[in-house]
Amino acid sequence: MTIFAMLTSKVTGTVDTPDIDDTTSFWRWDFAWEVLPEMLRSFIQVTLLVTVVGTLIAVVLGLAIAILIRVLPRPLAWFITWVANFIRMTPIVVQLLVVFYGFVWMEPMTIALLVYGVHYSTYMSEVYRAGIDSVPTGQWEATTALSMPATRVWSRVIIPQALRSTVPSLGNYAISMFKDTPFLIAISVMEMVTTALEIGGFTYRYIETITIAGLIFLVASYLTAVLVNRLEKRLAYKH
Amino acid sequence: MDYLDALSMHASRLWEGLLLTLQLTIVSGILAFIVAVVLGLMAGSTKKLLRFPARIIVEFFRGTSLLVQLMWLFYVLPLFGPSLDAMLVGIFALTLNYGAYGAEAVRASMTSVPQSQWEATIALSMSWQHKIRRVIFPQAWALMLPSLTNLWVHLLKGSSIVYIIGMSEFTFELLQLRRTTDWFFALAVVGLVVYFLIALALTQLMRLLEVRAKHRLGRGPSLKEILSPMPPKPSVADETPKPHVTGGSR
Numbered sequence: 376m377t378i379f380a381m382l383t384s385k386v387t388g389t390v391d392t393p394d395i396d397d398t399t400s401f402w403r404w405d406f407a408w409e410v411l412p413e414m415l416r417s418f419i420q421v422t423l424l425v426t427v428v429g430t431l432i433a434v435v436l437g438l439a440i441a442i443l444i445r446v447l448p449r450p451l452a453w454f455i456t457w458v459a460n461f462i463r464m465t466p467i468v469v470q471l472l473v474v475f476y477g478f479v480w481m482e483p484m485t486i487a488l489l490v491y492g493v494h495y496s497t498y499m500s501e502v503y504r505a506g507i508d509s510v511p512t513g514q515w516e517a518t519t520a521l522s523m524p525a526t527r528v529w530s531r532v533i534i535p536q537a538l539r540s541t542v543p544s545l546g547n548y549a550i551s552m553f554k555d556t557p558f559l560i561a562i563s564v565m566e567m568v569t570t571a572l573e574i575g576g577f578t579y580r581y582i583e584t585i586t587i588a589g590l591i592f593l594v595a596s597y598l599t600a601v602l603v604n605r606l607e608k609r610l611a612y613k614h
Numbered sequence: 615m616d617y618l619d620a621l622s623m624h625a626s627r628l629w630e631g632l633l634l635t636l637q638l639t640i641v642s643g644i645l646a647f648i649v650a651v652v653l654g655l656m657a658g659s660t661k662k663l664l665r666f667p668a669r670i671i672v673e674f675f676r677g678t679s680l681l682v683q684l685m686w687l688f689y690v691l692p693l694f695g696p697s698l699d700a701m702l703v704g705i706f707a708l709t710l711n712y713g714a715y716g717a718e719a720v721r722a723s724m725t726s727v728p729q730s731q732w733e734a735t736i737a738l739s740m741s742w743q744h745k746i747r748r749v750i751f752p753q754a755w756a757l758m759l760p761s762l763t764n765l766w767v768h769l770l771k772g773s774s775i776v777y778i779i780g781m782s783e784f785t786f787e788l789l790q791l792r793r794t795t796d797w798f799f800a801l802a803v804v805g806l807v808v809y810f811l812i813a814l815a816l817t818q819l820m821r822l823l824e825v826r827a828k829h830r831l832g833r834g835p836s837l838k839e840i841l842s843p844m845p846p847k848p849s850v851a852d853e854t855p856k857p858h859v860t861g862g863s864r
Contacts, residue, residue, distance in 0.1 A: 401694065464767060464813035465806045466774035469785060473806065476797035557681035558775055568681050572689075581689035589686060593677040 407583040410574055414587055417570040418595075425487050425566075426553040432492025433552070434545060437499030441507060442529060444500070463497040468561050470494060475562040483564045487556075495552050502544040506537035539610050546603030550596050567591065620795045621804070624787065631787030632808065638701075638773040638783065639812070642708035643766050649713030650762075654720025655746070668717070675714035680772050683707040688779045704776040712769045716762060723758035724750060756827040763820035767813045774809070784808070 440459055444452045462470070467490065474486045481489075510533050518528040557568040565573070571584035621628075656668035675683070684707040687698065698706065727750050735745040777786035785805070792800035822841075828834040 461806070461810055464771075464817075465809045466771035466785070468771075468774040469788070469801060469805045469809060472785070472789070473797060473801045476792060476801060554677075554679040557679050560681065560778055561775065568679070568685060572685065575689065581685075582693055585682060585685050585690055589678040589682040592679050592682060593674065596677045597673070 402582060403580070406578070406580055407587060410571075410584050411587060413574065414567055414570060414584065414591065417565055418567045418591055421484075421487075421559070421564060421566045422553070422556045424484075425491055425556050425559070426549065428488045429491035429495060429552055430549045432488065433495035433499050433548070436492060436496035438503050438534075440496060440500035441503035444504065445507060446525075459497040459500055462494060463501075467491070467494045467555060468558050471558065471562050483559075483562050486562060487559055487564055491552055491555070495548055498548050499545055502541045502548070503537065506539075506541040507533060509540055510536045542610050543603060543607045546599070546606065550599050550603070553596060553599065554592060617795055617799050620791065620799075623794070624791045627782075628784070628787045628791065628804075631782055631784040634781065635770075635773055635784040636812070638704055638708060638776065639766070639770045639816075642705050642712070642773070643769055645705065645709040646713040646716055646765075646769065647762070649709060650716025650720050653713065653717035654724065657717055658721040658724045672714045672717045675710045676718070680707060680711045681775060681778070683711055684776065684779055700776070700779050700781045703779060704773070704781055708769055708773060708776075712765050712772070715765050715768075719758050719761040719765065720754070723754040723761075726757055727753045752827070753831060756824065756831055756833075759820060759824040759827060763817055763824075766816055766820065770809070770813055770816065 440455060444455055446452075447455065471486065471490050474481065474490055475483065478486070514532055514536065515528075518532050523532070556566055559566040560569045560572075563569070568585070568588050571588045572581075574584050575581040653668045653672055656664045657672060659665050659668075684703060687703045687707055688700070691698065731749055731753065735749050740749070773783065774785040777783055777789075788800050788805040791804065822837060825834060825840055826837050829836040
């Protein structure tokens with residue numbers, strides 16, 4: 376019987392006794408193969424989706440925060456800075472729980488995308504801030520000398536130069552968001568690790584599922600790190 | 615005031631949960647620092663025999679997620695090894711995960727100590743211990759403190775998930791408080807604010823350490839001067855020798 380059938384049989388109530396007679400063997404390859412598709416499915420449907428959409432939200436929102444802090448008058452900028460600090464310095468688990476219990480009409484998946492996106496945008500805004508600060512003062516002065524409008528200054532001069540240096544850090548935050556997705560267990564989204572535990576609950580076999588979950592994380596974050604490295608080299612200024 | 619009633623009813627349990635969270639944060643923080651220094655020194659070593667295992671350990675614990683490590687220690691380790699209680703599992707997982715991140719910070723700051731300092735220790739034929747303890751580490755220490763601070767705050771935030779393996783730490787008690795009050799008060803007001811205050815305290819504490827570390831390297835004022843209510847003496851800045859004041863004005 377496949378694991379998927381077992382998971383659905385929970386709903387329909389037709390539980391066959393799962394094949395758990397073989398308790399002597401430590402690691403069972405056949406079991407590992409059986410659970411792999413289910414794990415990969417939750418990996419793609421939840422873990423990857425949250426990481427990709429969350430990163431997109433964080434990249435855009437983070438840039439908006441960084442620019443707003445530069446552009447807005449002092450008290451407003453100060454306010455936004457502290458709100459961002461507050462979000463950055465409090466646990467994402469508690470934030471997930473706040474939205475989960477506070478906005479019960481929201482789908483858990485929507486909550487996940489929103490909370491991960493907003494939480495990491497506060498990290499990314501710091502990266503952008505450093506990137507914006509690293510643009511030489513001469514560039515700002517040149518835009519003044521050319522009397523460029525503010526929108527043009529940002530979109531054509533400052534942001535293109537600021538972005539290049541930020542790519543590696545943004546990539547690293549995307550990887551760390553990816554490794555934070557198992558925290559979704561707190562709002563019972565069927566993420567990969569939660570799926571692993573669920574399967575373990577049916578079959579009393581945890582070793583294969585949790586180990587596979589760890590390996591998938593290891594491989595995926597390693598591949599992403601290599602990708603980020605390549606991107607970093609390609610974007611670097613050629614001297 | 616229902617909120618105050620509920621709060622006073624839950625106060626003792628919330629306090630215990632808070633103490634557990636603080637214990638986790640401080641004990642794992644210190645252990646993670648030790649792990650980070652050992653692994654960081656190994657990873658920064660010139661010997662392949664030391665560097666290679668350290669790199670594998672660091673990449674392994676950085677690459678697999680914290681929750682996976684928690685679950686693995688909690689569910690899988692008892693199958694062939696000791697079955698640890700939840701507290702030990704929490705401490706181990708937090709230590710190894712953040713220790714591996716810290717190792718990268720330690721290694722990176724050791725390599726950013728100027729090359730001339732390393733060369734000077736060779737020229738003076740210092741022993742390895744002497745060189746690391748007296749020359750390289752004090753300088754690297756000032757460099758690594760900001761990232762260690764960040765990691766410590768991350769560790770505090772990461773500790774909020776260990777209620778999943780059945781520990782009644784602060785987040786768990788918050789969820790209990792939510793049952794008698796509501797989400798806004800329990801989670802948003804009490805929960806987030808308390809976590810924020812702890813994180814703020816940690817960062818301020820580490821900032822003091824950073825001031826001290828910099829002062830011992832001859833940069834910046836001492837802790838006493840910063841903490842004293844007296845206004846800083848104007849003469850202090852003049853008395854400290856300015857390094858490399860050569861050439862014309864800037």
